[in-house]
Amino acid sequence: MASSAVDSVIHGFLFSTDEMREIFSDKSWAQKWLDTEAALAKAQGELGVIPKEKADIINKYADANLLDLASIGEFYKSSITIVPLLKAFKKVLPDNAGEFVHWGATSQDIVDTGLVLLERDAYQVILRDMKECLKHCLTLAKKYRNTAQAGRTHVVHAIPITFGYKAAVWADELGRDIERLEAMKDRVFVGEMAGAVGTLASQPEKGLETQKRMMEILGLNVPTIAWHVARDNQAEFVSTLAICAGTIGRINHEIFSLQHTEILELEEPFFMGKVGSSTMPHKRNPAVLENVLALCRNVRSIAPSIVESMVSENERDWGCFLSEWEAIPRACHMFGAALQKSKYILENLIVYEKHMERNLNAQKGLMMSECVMMHLARKLGRLTAHEIVYKSCMKAYEQEVPLKQILMQTPEVTQAFTEEEVDLMLNPHSYIGLAPEFVDRVVAKWENI
Known part of the structure; x- marks a missing residue:
């Protein structure tokens, strides 16, 4: 019976995916150990280190389906080494081939x-899904390239952007994360046989x-020297996942924030039958977003423990490596689930353009203070213009009246501009800057990744 959130038949979908559960199943662990032993035997058979016919038998029977996995677990209680696997494997090997398994190796060679x-295997899934998230962000960026939206700094309105620009910022960060994932391959996917x-x-x-030859068979890089206690590769793997989880978390948190009832510019996908509350029938809660935020937070929290495990004793220290066996799969489980859910959110995101338009005017023109200031600065100088517009904005803010009303009562403004010119300066659609051009740059950079 499952006893963890990852394997739970009730909660499992919140914390992992079927794909990740298969990758890190007991059978998969045993199979990767067998693949390693088989590659070692094949290489040694080819080189004449062990009899080739024995190596052929070892490779033929290197199938986790033939093993008694429960017996491996039982033996583990008295030997946290590869010995339990070797005992189970030997039982299925004919012709005394078991005597030639693990020739010259140590447990950590096989386990590492x-x-x-x-x-x-997990990396390939993660990289695939990161690229899918990037693709969906690029789609949003292109579709909403010119859709004006309130830009916000320090959680309050700043000046206009476009929603396409915001999605392009997401895409560019995802692109850099993908580059990080691809850049670490040669350092992380290195075998061990020392x-x-x-x-x-x-x-x-x-x-x-x-x-x-063993690493050629496995498709791994050859270690320059043993890394039994040099765990920077494992730390880099999880730290890179943590950075990626930071990006995915930030994107989902932005959508989460913009789903506030008072804002409601974005909303996670909804379908009839999706229930938000047991007592409030009206609720359309951002439950999937909240799930992703929790998952990404947990992934980021794992990285420090793996970095801490880099500090090992001498040439072997199982006390540190055991942390990796538990924490690295957990990070992959949770980040795999976060990516699966993020793909769904980004592909089916509900975008309320009319609410974006409404919110552009929520402060009755105050968002356009910089535009007014920059126009006035050309006539009076920037610092003087800032002071004049600042006083006008604070007056409009306190009185809760349109900024235009105050500006048209300000002599420095009316002497410099006509009413039509003031209206143009207060039009948020006229002040999105180069947001569309930045979208184009991001799309051009990443659309063929």
């Missing part, structure tokens, strides 16, 4: 390489050749 193989303390003392003749 197996973990890297699992991470690579023996007891990393010196390959058990394979002095063909150790390096074995190591190279």
